[in-house]
Amino acid sequence: MKIRFALRRLLALVRKRRLDGELDGEILAHIEMAELDAIASGLSREEARRVARRGFGGIQQMKEDHRDQRSVRWVENLWRDVRYGMASLARDPGFTTVTIGLLALGIGANTAMFSIVNAVLLKPLPFPEPERMVRVWETPAASQRNPTTTLTFLDWKRQGDVFEALAAEESFKAAVATDGDPVRLSGKMVSADYFNVFHVQAQIGRTFVPGEDQPGAALVVVLSHSLWQRQFGGDPGILKRDLLLDGQPHRIIGVLPKGSFDRHEARVWKPLIFAPDQMNRGQHWLHVVGRLRPGVSIEQAQAKMRALRASLAGVIAQKDWGFTVDPFARLLVGDTLRRSIYLAFASVLLVLLIACANVANLVLAKGATRRKEMALRTALGAGRGRLIAQLFTESLVLCLLGGIAGIAVAYLLLHAATPLVAASLPFTADLSLDLSVLGFAAVAVMTVLILTGLLPSLQTSFGKLSGSLNQAARGSSGSSAAVRRTIVIGEVAASVVLICGAALLFKSLAKLQQVDAGVRIDHVITMSADLPSAAYPAPETAIAFYEAVVERLRSLPGVEQASVSIGLPLEGVRWGEFITLPGVKDELLVRVKMVDPWYFPTLQIPVESGRGIEVRDRTGAPPVMVINQEVARHLSSAFGMSNPVGRAVGIYLPGYGPIPESPVSPRIVGVIRNERTSGLHAPIEPVIYVPLAQFPRQDINLVVRTRSDPQAAVSGIREAVRQVDAHLPLGDVRTMEQVKKHSMLWATEPTWVAGAFAGVAALLAALGLYGVLAHAVTQQRREIGIRMAVGARPGDVVSHTLRDALSMLLVGLVLGLGGAFALTRVLKSLLFQVSALDPAALAVACFLMTLVGLLSALIPASCAARVDPMTVLRDEG
Amino acid sequence: MSEQKTDVPYGTLDLLILKTLDTMGPMHGYRIARRIEQVAENLVRLNQGSIYPALIRLEEQGWIRTQWGISETKRKVKFYSLTRAGAKQLSVAVANWERATALVARFLEAES
Numbered sequence: 009m010k011i012r013f014a015l016r017r018l019l020a021l022v023r024k025r026r027l028d029g030e031l032d033g034e035i036l037a038h039i040e041m042a043e044l045d046a047i048a049s050g051l052s053r054e055e056a057r058r059v060a061r062r063g064f065g066g067i068q069q070m071k072e073d074h075r076d077q078r079s080v081r082w083v084e085n086l087w088r089d090v091r092y093g094m095a096s097l098a099r100d101p102g103f104t105t106v107t108i109g110l111l112a113l114g115i116g117a118n119t120a121m122f123s124i125v126n127a128v129l130l131k132p133l134p135f136p137e138p139e140r141m142v143r144v145w146e147t148p149a150a151s152q153r154n155p156t157t158t159l160t161f162l163d164w165k166r167q168g169d170v171f172e173a174l175a176a177e178e179s180f181k182a183a184v185a186t187d188g189d190p191v192r193l194s195g196k197m198v199s200a201d202y203f204n205v206f207h208v209q210a211q212i213g214r215t216f217v218p219g220e221d222q223p224g225a226a227l228v229v230v231l232s233h234s235l236w237q238r239q240f241g242g243d244p245g246i247l248k249r250d251l252l253l254d255g256q257p258h259r260i261i262g263v264l265p266k267g268s269f270d271r272h273e274a275r276v277w278k279p280l281i282f283a284p285d286q287m288n289r290g291q292h293w294l295h296v297v298g299r300l301r302p303g304v305s306i307e308q309a310q311a312k313m314r315a316l317r318a319s320l321a322g323v324i325a326q327k328d329w330g331f332t333v334d335p336f337a338r339l340l341v342g343d344t345l346r347r348s349i350y351l352a353f354a355s356v357l358l359v360l361l362i363a364c365a366n367v368a369n370l371v372l373a374k375g376a377t378r379r380k381e382m383a384l385r386t387a388l389g390a391g392r393g394r395l396i397a398q399l400f401t402e403s404l405v406l407c408l409l410g411g412i413a414g415i416a417v418a419y420l421l422l423h424a425a426t427p428l429v430a431a432s433l434p435f436t437a438d439l440s441l442d443l444s445v446l447g448f449a450a451v452a453v454m455t456v457l458i459l460t461g462l463l464p465s466l467q468t469s470f471g472k473l474s475g476s477l478n479q480a481a482r483g484s485s486g487s488s489a490a491v492r493r494t495i496v497i498g499e500v501a502a503s504v505v506l507i508c509g510a511a512l513l514f515k516s517l518a519k520l521q522q523v524d525a526g527v528r529i530d531h532v533i534t535m536s537a538d539l540p541s542a543a544y545p546a547p548e549t550a551i552a553f554y555e556a557v558v559e560r561l562r563s564l565p566g567v568e569q570a571s572v573s574i575g576l577p578l579e580g581v582r583w584g585e586f587i588t589l590p591g592v593k594d595e596l597l598v599r600v601k602m603v604d605p606w607y608f609p610t611l612q613i614p615v616e617s618g619r620g621i622e623v624r625d626r627t628g629a630p631p632v633m634v635i636n637q638e639v640a641r642h643l644s645s646a647f648g649m650s651n652p653v654g655r656a657v658g659i660y661l662p663g664y665g666p667i668p669e670s671p672v673s674p675r676i677v678g679v680i681r682n683e684r685t686s687g688l689h690a691p692i693e694p695v696i697y698v699p700l701a702q703f704p705r706q707d708i709n710l711v712v713r714t715r716s717d718p719q720a721a722v723s724g725i726r727e728a729v730r731q732v733d734a735h736l737p738l739g740d741v742r743t744m745e746q747v748k749k750h751s752m753l754w755a756t757e758p759t760w761v762a763g764a765f766a767g768v769a770a771l772l773a774a775l776g777l778y779g780v781l782a783h784a785v786t787q788q789r790r791e792i793g794i795r796m797a798v799g800a801r802p803g804d805v806v807s808h809t810l811r812d813a814l815s816m817l818l819v820g821l822v823l824g825l826g827g828a829f830a831l832t833r834v835l836k837s838l839l840f841q842v843s844a845l846d847p848a849a850l851a852v853a854c855f856l857m858t859l860v861g862l863l864s865a866l867i868p869a870s871c872a873a874r875v876d877p878m879t880v881l882r883d884e885g
Numbered sequence: 886m887s888e889q890k891t892d893v894p895y896g897t898l899d900l901l902i903l904k905t906l907d908t909m910g911p912m913h914g915y916r917i918a919r920r921i922e923q924v925a926e927n928l929v930r931l932n933q934g935s936i937y938p939a940l941i942r943l944e945e946q947g948w949i950r951t952q953w954g955i956s957e958t959k960r961k962v963k964f965y966s967l968t969r970a971g972a973k974q975l976s977v978a979v980a981n982w983e984r985a986t987a988l989v990a991r992f993l994e995a996e997s
Contacts, residue, residue, distance in 0.1 A: 036960070038933065041915040
C-alpha cells in the first residue's frame with residue numbers, strides 16, 4: 009500500500025495537467041447539478057446559479073488545496089529530506105567520514121579497474137573500422153602462429169580483392185646521437201602501406217607513399233608525436249630536419265598524431281626495403297598486418313588464403329603449414345592478460361560488495377540508535393512511507409558524496425597505476441575516465457545505494473516501532489541484530505574466497521621462484537646493443553668487436569667473467585630451426601643460440617660431456633655446435649643416437665646482416681646442462697648453441713659476472729665499450745635478477761593485485777565483525793553486569809564474546825570455502841604446479857581469516873571484561 | 886440560512902464522507918455533499934467544494950476508489966465508493982470517535 013501511495017504521488021506529478029482537467033470537469037458537473045436542484049426548488053435561473061456558486065465555496069482556493077494534496081508535497085518532502093539528511097550526516101561526522109571513505113575506496117577502485125577493462129577488452133581499437141584490421145600468419149599447427157617469408161608475403165599482397173592494405177613490419181633499434189651519449193631508439197621498419205592499415209594520417213607532413221619501400225628509395229622516417237615533442241621540442245619546422253639513425257641521415261617526412269602510437273614501443277618508423285638476398289621462402293621473419301576490403305569477412309578472407317595456400321603447394325617447403333587471418337585485436341590481448349584482468353575485476357567487485365556490506369551494517373547500527381527518533385516521528389504523524397523516504401534520501405546523499413569522492417580516487421589510482429601497468433597492456437589501451445567509465449561509476453553508485461540504502465531503511469522503519477519509545481533506550485533489536493550478523497557472515501565468506509584465491513596464487517608464485525633456472529643469476533649484469541650495418545658491414549668487423557669488448561670487460565676490476573651472446577636466459581630464443589640427420593627422414597625442431605666461448609662459464613652452465621664452445625671455433629675452422637640435454641634426449645629417443653658427441657647434423661643457419669639462411673653441417677662437440685630459455689614456467693626446450701664467431705649477428709647481449717654489486721660495474725662496462733666504439737649506445741641495462749623478475753611478471757602482477765584485494769577484504773570483514781560485536785557488547789552491558797555480579801569472571805566474559813565471533817567466523821569460513829571450491833577453478837591457467845584446490849593454501853587462507861577475525865574481536869571482548877557490574881546495575885536502576 | 890450554523894468540526898469531514906459512502910453506496914461528489922448537508926439538517930455549514938481535496942486524500946490513502954460514470958446532467962463524473970481498507974478505517978474511526986465523545990461526555994457529567 010505504501011509503495012502504491014508513493015507511486016501515485018509520483019504519477020500525479022507527471023500527470024498534473026490531466027488531473028487538473030478532470031477536476032475542472034467535476035466542478036462544472038457539480039455546479040450544474042446544484043443549479044438544477046435549486047431551480048427544482050422554485051428559484052429563478054439567475055438565483056439558482058448564485059446559490060450553487062455560494063454553496064460550492066471558493067473555487068480557486070479549493071483547486072489549490074486539491075493540488076497540494078496531490079503532488080506538491082512530494083517535491084517539498086524530497087527537498088526537506090535532502091536538507092535533513094545533510095544535517096543529520098553533519099551531526100555525526102565520524103559515521104559520515106567512515107562511510108564516505110568506504111564507499112569512495114570501493115567505488116574508486118572499481119571505477120579504476122573498469123577503465124582498464126574498458127580500455128583493453130571493451131572499447132573498439134582506436135582506429136577507424138577496427139573490425140577490418142587483421143593479422144596474417146603462417147600456421148605450423150592450427151593453434152600456432154608463425155611469421156612468414158618475403159616471397160610469401162608478396163604473394164599475399166597480390167590478393168587485392170581481399171586486402172585493402174597489407175604491410176609487413178620488423179623491429180629495429182638504432183643509435184641516435186644527442187648532445188651527450190648516443191641513445192638507443194626503438195623503431196619499426198614497415199611496408200609503405202603500413203599506416204593505411206591503421207588509417208592513420210600524419211599530423212604534420214605525410215606518411216609513406218607507394219614506392220618508398222622499394223630498393224633505391226631515399227632514406228626517410230616518420231616520428232611519433234611524443235618523440236617529436238621530447239627530442240625536438242615540438243619544432244614546427246621539423247620537416248626540414250634530418251634524423252641521424254646509426255650515423256645515417258634520414259629525412260623526417262612526417263609526425264604522427266598524438267595518441268595510440270605514443271604508447272607504442274617504437275618511436276620512429278622507416279620503410280622496410282627488401283634486399284635481393286631476402287627474396288626467398290626460407291627465412292620466416294615478417295609479421296604482417298592488414299586491412300580487409302569493405303564487405304570482406306574474416307571467414308571469406310580465410311577461405312581466399314586457403315585457396316592461395318593450395319596454389320602455392322609446389323613452392324612452400326613446409327608441407328603441412330597453412331595460412332590464417334586473425335582479427336587484429338585478438339593478439340593484442342593475450343589469454344593470460346585477459347584472465348588476469350577478469351580476475352582483478354572480479355576481486356575488486358567482491359571488495360566493493362564487502363564495503364557495501366560494511367556501510368549497510370553501519371547504517372543499520374545507526375538506525376538501531378535512531379529507533380527512538382523514528383518512533384517519535386511516527387507518533388507525531390509521519391507515515392511510514394515518509395520515514396522510508398527520509399532514510400533513503402540520507403543514503404542517497406551518502407552514496408552521491410561517496411561516488412564523487414570515488415571518482416576522485418579512481419582518477420588518482422589511474423594516475424599512479426598507469427606507468428606500472430602500461431608495459432603489460434597493449435599499446436592501443438588508453439586508460440582514461442571517459443563517458444562509459446563515468447557511466448559505470450554511476451551504475452556502481454546506484455547499486456551501492458540499493459544495497460546500502462533500501463534494506464536498512466525498510467528494516468528501521470518497519471521494525472516494531474510502537475514499543476520503541478519505551479524500549480529503545482535499553483533493549484537490542486533482535487531482528488536488526490540478526491540481519492547484521494548475517495551481513496558479517498557474508499562478508500567473511502566473500503573475504504575467504506578472495507584470500508583462498510590469493511593464497512593459491514602466492515603458493516604458485518613461490519613454486520615458480522624455486523624453479524632452477526639452470527644458470528647462476530646472482531651477480532650478473534646484462535646489456536644489449538645493435539651493431540649498425542654502416543659501421544660493421546662485414547662479419548669480420550663484428551667478430552673483432554666481440555673479442556675486443558670481452559677482452560676489455562674481463563680486465564675490469566670487479567669483473568669475474570664476461571661474454572657476448574644472442575639472447576639471454578629466460579627471455580625466449582628467437583631462432584628456431586630443424587636439424588636433420590644424414591639418412592633419417594624425421595626432423596627435430598630446435599631453438600638456436602649464438603654464443604661466444606665465455607657464455608657457459610659466465611652463467612655457470614656445466615658441460616655434461618664433450619666440450620663447450622672454445623676460442624678455436626672461429627671463421628674458417630670446421631663448424632661446431634653444443635647441444636643441451638633435452639636435444640640429447642630427443643636424439644637418443646627418436647633417432648636412437650645414444651652418444652651424439654662427434655656426430656654431424658644438417659641445419660639452416662642465418663648469415664650476417666641481410667644474408668639469408670644457408671645449410672651447414674656442424675659437428676656436435678658437447679652436451680651442456682639445460683638452461684631455462686622461455687621463462688621458469690615453460691617446459692625445457694631443445695636448444696643448440698653455435699659459436700658466435702662462426703655465425704655472427706648484430707643484435708647482441710653482453711653478459712657480465714661481477715664479484716660484488718653488479719649495478720656498481722655499469723659505468724665501468726659503459727666506459728670499456730666506449731673505448732671500443734664511442735658511438736655505440738648500450739640499452740636494456742638489467743641484472744639477471746631483474747630479467748628473472750620480468751619473466752615472471754605475468755604471475756607476480758595478478759598475485760600481488762589479488763593479494764592486496766584479499767587483504768583489504770579481510771580488513772573490511774574484520775571491521776564489520778568488530779562493529780557487530782562492539783554493538784552487541786554495548787547492548788548487553790546490563791546482562792554482562794548481572795552475570796559478573798553472580799560470579800562470572802572476566803575470562804568467562806571474554807570467551808563468551810570470542811565464542812560469538814568464532815561462531816560467525818566458522819559459518820563464514822564454511823560458506824567461503826564452498827565458494828572457493830566453486831570459483832578457484834578459474835585460476836587454473838594462472839597457477840603453476842599448484843592444484844586449484846590445494847589443501848595447504850586453503851588451510852592457510854582459513855587460518856588467516858580466523859586470526860584477523862579473532863584479533864578484531866579482542867577489542868570488544870576486553871571492553872566486555874571491563875564492565876563494572878555495580879555501575880551498570882545502578883545505571884539501570 | 887440560519888445564523889446558528891457552525892463549520893464542520895475539524896477532522897470529521899473524512900469520517901462523514903466514509904460513513905456516507907458506507908450507507909449509500911457509490912455516488913458522485915455533488916451527491917455526497919448534498920447527503921452530508923441533508924443528514925446534518927442544515928446544522929453545519931459545508932463548503933461543498935472542500936469535499937474534493939478530502940476525496941483525493943482518502944483515495945491516496947486507499948480508502949476509497951473512483952470509477953467514471955455519467956451524472957444526471959449527462960456529464961462524465963467520478964463515482965466514489967468505499968474500499969475494503971476504507972471500511973476497516975471507518976470502523977476504527979468510528980470507535981475512536983465514540984471513545985473520544987464518551988470521554989468528553991463523562992467529564993462534562995462529572996463537572997455538573
